[in-house]
Structures are given as C-alpha cells and as structure tokens.
Amino acid sequence: MTSSTTQESTSGETPGHDSSTHAPRPSGPRLPPNLVYLAKRAGTYLVVFLVSLVLNFALPRLMPNDPAQSMIRDIYEKTGQRPSEYQMSIIHNMYGDPDTPVWEQFWNYMVQLAHLDLGRSIMYYPMKVTDLILQALPWTVYLGLVSTLLGWLIGTYLGARLGWKPGRLLDSIITPFAMFFSSIPPFWLGLLAVWYLSYSKGLFPAQGAVNQRMQPASLTNSDWVLSVLYHSVLPLIALTVVGFTSWLFSMRNMMITTVNEDYVHLARAKGLSPERVRNSYAARNALLPNITGLAMSMGGILMAVVLAEAVFIYPGLGGLIGASTAVRDYPLMQALLLIVIVLSLIFNFIADSVYVLLDPRTREGS
Amino acid sequence: MIRRFLSNPKVIIGLSIIGFFTLVAVLGKPFSTHVLGRTPQSIFPEAMGVGPSWSHPLGTTVSGQDVLTWMMHGTYNSMFVGFASAIIASFIAIAMGTAAGFLGGITDRLLNGLILIFQNLPSFPVLIIAATFWREMPLIVVSLLIGLFEWTGGARRIRAQALSLRGRDFTTALRTVGESKLRIVFVEVMPHMFGIISPIFLTLIAAGVGMQASMAMLGIGSAAEPSWGLIINYAFGMNALFRGMWWWFVPPGLCLALLGFATTMVNFGLDEITNPTLSSKRLSLMRKFLKRNRRRSTPSTPDKVPAGATS
Numbered sequence: 001m002t003s004s005t006t007q008e009s010t011s012g013e014t015p016g017h018d019s020s021t022h023a024p025r026p027s028g029p030r031l032p033p034n035l036v037y038l039a040k041r042a043g044t045y046l047v048v049f050l051v052s053l054v055l056n057f058a059l060p061r062l063m064p065n066d067p068a069q070s071m072i073r074d075i076y077e078k079t080g081q082r083p084s085e086y087q088m089s090i091i092h093n094m095y096g097d098p099d100t101p102v103w104e105q106f107w108n109y110m111v112q113l114a115h116l117d118l119g120r121s122i123m124y125y126p127m128k129v130t131d132l133i134l135q136a137l138p139w140t141v142y143l144g145l146v147s148t149l150l151g152w153l154i155g156t157y158l159g160a161r162l163g164w165k166p167g168r169l170l171d172s173i174i175t176p177f178a179m180f181f182s183s184i185p186p187f188w189l190g191l192l193a194v195w196y197l198s199y200s201k202g203l204f205p206a207q208g209a210v211n212q213r214m215q216p217a218s219l220t221n222s223d224w225v226l227s228v229l230y231h232s233v234l235p236l237i238a239l240t241v242v243g244f245t246s247w248l249f250s251m252r253n254m255m256i257t258t259v260n261e262d263y264v265h266l267a268r269a270k271g272l273s274p275e276r277v278r279n280s281y282a283a284r285n286a287l288l289p290n291i292t293g294l295a296m297s298m299g300g301i302l303m304a305v306v307l308a309e310a311v312f313i314y315p316g317l318g319g320l321i322g323a324s325t326a327v328r329d330y331p332l333m334q335a336l337l338l339i340v341i342v343l344s345l346i347f348n349f350i351a352d353s354v355y356v357l358l359d360p361r362t363r364e365g366s
Numbered sequence: 367m368i369r370r371f372l373s374n375p376k377v378i379i380g381l382s383i384i385g386f387f388t389l390v391a392v393l394g395k396p397f398s399t400h401v402l403g404r405t406p407q408s409i410f411p412e413a414m415g416v417g418p419s420w421s422h423p424l425g426t427t428v429s430g431q432d433v434l435t436w437m438m439h440g441t442y443n444s445m446f447v448g449f450a451s452a453i454i455a456s457f458i459a460i461a462m463g464t465a466a467g468f469l470g471g472i473t474d475r476l477l478n479g480l481i482l483i484f485q486n487l488p489s490f491p492v493l494i495i496a497a498t499f500w501r502e503m504p505l506i507v508v509s510l511l512i513g514l515f516e517w518t519g520g521a522r523r524i525r526a527q528a529l530s531l532r533g534r535d536f537t538t539a540l541r542t543v544g545e546s547k548l549r550i551v552f553v554e555v556m557p558h559m560f561g562i563i564s565p566i567f568l569t570l571i572a573a574g575v576g577m578q579a580s581m582a583m584l585g586i587g588s589a590a591e592p593s594w595g596l597i598i599n600y601a602f603g604m605n606a607l608f609r610g611m612w613w614w615f616v617p618p619g620l621c622l623a624l625l626g627f628a629t630t631m632v633n634f635g636l637d638e639i640t641n642p643t644l645s646s647k648r649l650s651l652m653r654k655f656l657k658r659n660r661r662r663s664t665p666s667t668p669d670k671v672p673a674g675a676t677s
Contacts, residue, residue: 044482044483044486045486047479047483048483048486048487051483051487052487052492055487055492056495059492059495059496059499060499167652167653179627179630179631179634180623180627182626182627182630183572183622183623183624183625183626183627183629183630184619184622184623184626185576185579185580185619185622185623185626187580187583187598188598188615188618188619188622188623189619191598191602191607191615191619192616192619194607195606195607195610195612195615199607199608199610200610206607206608253637296485298488299486299487299488299489299490300490302488302490302491303488303490303580306490306584307580307583307584310583310584311602321491321494321584322584322585325494325497325498325584325585325586326585328498330499333494333495333498334495336491336495337491337492337494337495340488340491341487341488341491341492344486344488345486348486
C-alpha cells in the first residue's frame, strides 16, 4: 500500500501547503498567484484521488481472504443461480482474477470506472450501486453541510468574542464547557438525544429523515420540507454541539495573538469603535486559519456524519455504509469509498477556493 | 520545564484521567475474573436488563451480562488499541518527520508529498473498507490500520521542528566537529523533540480509541472482544435506547468523552506553558494588575494597552 503511494507521489506537486509563503517564479509565463495556488491544490487532490483509486483496487487483492470468491458465493446464495458472464467480468475486474496479470486487471478496472460502471449491489440486487448512492447522497450532503456551516459559524463567532477579551467571565464559562463537549463522540451524543428527547420525552422523531406519509417528496411541498427539518433537528444538534468546539478554540487562540498586532493597535488609536476593530480588523485576519481548517476537516466531518446517520437511521451514506459492511456488499462498499473520498476532496477544494478569495496574499503574491 | 508542566492544573487533571484508565485497563481484567468471578460471557439469569444495584454496579444487559465486567474488559481493549495505534503512528510520524526535516532536498519533497496525500485521504472510509474485507479483524490489526492513517498531523509538526533544529547553532557545531548525521539526530536532537512528541502521542491515544470506537459502533472488527464502541453497538442494536437502559450505553460513551477530555486538557495546559499569551491564569492576573494601575494613575496612562496584553 505504501509503496504504491510513494510511486504516485514522485509525479506529485510541490506541496505548497502553507499558501502564504508561495511566490510566483520570476521566469516563465506569469500566472496569477491565486490560480497557481489553486492549481497546486487541485493537483494534490488529483494525486490523492489517484491514490485512492489504487487503494480501492489493491485493498481487496491484499486482504487475506478472497473477496471475489466470497462474492460469487454470496450472489449464488442470494439469487440461487450462478452469476452471469457480465457479473463475473465485473467481479474479476474489481476484486481480482486469478487468470489475468495485475496490469491487465488494473486496466480493466479503470476502463470500467471510466464508464461509471460500479457494478450492482448484492444486498439490493439488482439495483445499480450508483443509483443507490445517488439516492443517499443528498441526505448526507444536507446533514454535513448544514451542521458544518452551523458549527463553523457558531464556533468562529464565539471564538472571536472570547479571544477578544480572554479570561473574562464568558470565556471562563464557555471554554471549559467547550473543552468537554469537544471530546464527546457525536454519535454517542446522538444516542443520548434519542434516548432522552425522543423515547423518553417524545419531543422529536427518533429515526428516519422524513415522515413517509408526507407525499409528494419535493422541495415545493411545504409539509414535506417541514418534516425533513423536524427530523433533522436532533442529528444536527448532535453534530453541531460537538463540531463547533474546534472552531472556537482555533479562533480564540488566533484572536488572542491577533489582538496584539500593530494594525489592531492602530485601529484602536484611530478611535474606531471596539466592535469595528474586533470585527473588521482583528477577526478578519484571525479567520484565515479557520478557513484552511475547514478544508482539512472534511474527512473527519464526513466520519461524524456517517456515524450520526447510523444512530438516527438516516437514509444517507452512513446508513448504506453500515448496512453494506454488515452484509459485506463489496461493490457497494467500494463505490461508497470512492464517493466519500471524492466528496471530501471536492469540499476541500471549495474551501481552498474560498480561502483564495479571502486572503489577498494568495492573490497578489509577495 | 517538566516541573512547570506538572504543576499546571489542567495537565494534572488530564494526566490523572489518562492514568486512571490505564490502571483500569491493566487491572480490570484480572479484577473482574478473580475478585468478582465474572467474565463478559457469564450470564445472570435472575437479573436480566436491571439497573444499577449492589451486585451489579452498572446494571446488566438484556441478556443478563454484567455491564461493569464488560466495561473493564472493554477498557483494556480500547486502551490497547489506543496505545498500540499511538505507538505505531508516532513511530511513523517521527521517522517521516525527522527524515523529511533533516535530510531536506528531494527526500523532503517526496516525504512531504506523501504526508500531504495521506492527510487528504479520508482515513475513516478506507479503514472501514479494509476492515470489512478482513473478516473478524483482530485488534492488533485494527490498531495497525489506525496507526497507518493517523500519523500525518504529527509528522508535519515534527518535520517543522526538525527543520528549525537543523538550523540551530548546536547542530551546525556538531556537524563541523564531524559527528555523524545519525548521532546528531538520535542523541543530540531527539531530546529536543520530546516536548512535541509527548502531546502528539497523547492525542494519538485518544484519536485511536475514538477511531476504534467509531468502527466498532458500525460493527466493524472482532465481535468477540468487548470494547467501548462494541458495548455501545450492542446496546444500540438491542434497543437499549427504546427500553431506557441508560446504564448500558452511557458509561462507555462517558469513558470515551473523559479520555478525549483528558487529552484536550493536557494539550491546553501545554499550550499555556509554551505560549504564555494563552494562559488564563496569567491573563486574569494581568487584567487585575492593569486595572489597578490604571486606577492609580488614570489621567497619565494612555489607554493603548489592550485588555489581553502580553509582554
């Protein structure tokens, strides 16, 4: 696994992670530095994507028991007949074929992926894996985006407030609480919420994403939308309460250092109102690490969302992952792995682009 | 440094919580077998799904198993994964970080690229898939996998530290004296690394425990070795929520939260020591001092000293 990634990285980019130090090379055609930065990030993500393709190809072949054999057996048990010729070719492409060399297998696998053919699920035979994922995807994106944005906004705002005057009453109350909340596993908080608020008090629905009787399921149907919102209250709370804390800490600590910068003193000396100094001078600059942090945290956020979905039996990717691992639905799992990686890379890239928009240093170079 | 480290209340609280769990992990298993005479498999038919009582301090499960015994065994397994994965991950992080920082040049670029790739690769789905292909994955393999994906953050910090140490006078002096690179790295520079390696190690323990719990929550890994995550998984799967059996799923989650809390506390304490601006105690002392000063000489002091001033 490691050796394959090393090979991959030889072709790789200069890992310009700390964007601020990057300056365009004087020779050659001058591209705007922000584009250079974005291109570099995109290049990194492309390499990561290729690595994940290789991983996806290599994992089933490296594992001690042969998934191809067990899958053929599973299909036989599920459907009562031998897998068709087409299925056999897919299985062999994806999980290893004892008769063909590895390079040919890899080529076949890539060709199949290029056709977006990820095979058919075993669990929901004969549903196409891509269809299953497309059904589940909006729910996960909804939960993930809303909870992340909420957590980020709350955390950053509170962090800016607390870091502006650290050691004050508000700071000494909220910070220890946040320290404790930051270490709670979100899925466990979700369990507590289900147990107490749903089953014990009956305030919120315990599971599902929407009341199935609300038809038709469309965004124009206000009943349906309300039901979706109502069902997502608990998962969102569980995710946000845990999620906002890390933003709070990084913002608070960054704010404490920023407050002593010269330009903040200058703004104060000019006689600007404290709110203006805080919001337009100190917080604006302290914000940047939080935005890079947003890009870095997508993988972790997805993990939290997936687990929360498992707890709330939410029809998103998490439910699919849990179900497919339980019955070892390999085609579905591999497709899920790919889609989750692609998703987190896409969101990383969006966060990077926002960073470029906000940080003038990436726009103007040195 | 170490004394200041140990006198910080946050560090003390954090370390004692971690120490407590380590102690339970070491002693819990023999205690439950020899003193209580119970194993996770022993069943108490007369007490099925009852709440905490004297004979069962944490109650029993639906099938009449003692939750406390499960917790003790679970603590052992969870802490085992935590420590094992942390050791593996910090080993990789130290190797990668120091190699990248000290060798520099093309090696640095290669290793840094590798770090970047692993950092952007969402580890959780990969772990899930790998774990599913390997049926009944033993805990040591789980730890190995977790370790393989958790080292990047540490490696970056160690690399940064190594880069700065490489340029210091004492390493230059050693190099001119003709010391070998290996000796410089392992004998002279390593001691300077412990300051950042120890918090990385602690964070990795909590991360490993959390990762294993998340995997077990999804039913991945061995179903025979109780861990905090597996207990929650069983409780969830057997409808403990609906039955209101809080004694079944609250303790494991609480332990997870406490362990994470402990690491956060230690790291915050360390931050306060290395970066005095963040120390809450100093900040409030400073504010009091400033206020008193200002009151004494109100008109002459220009109001330029901000509330949280350092220096």
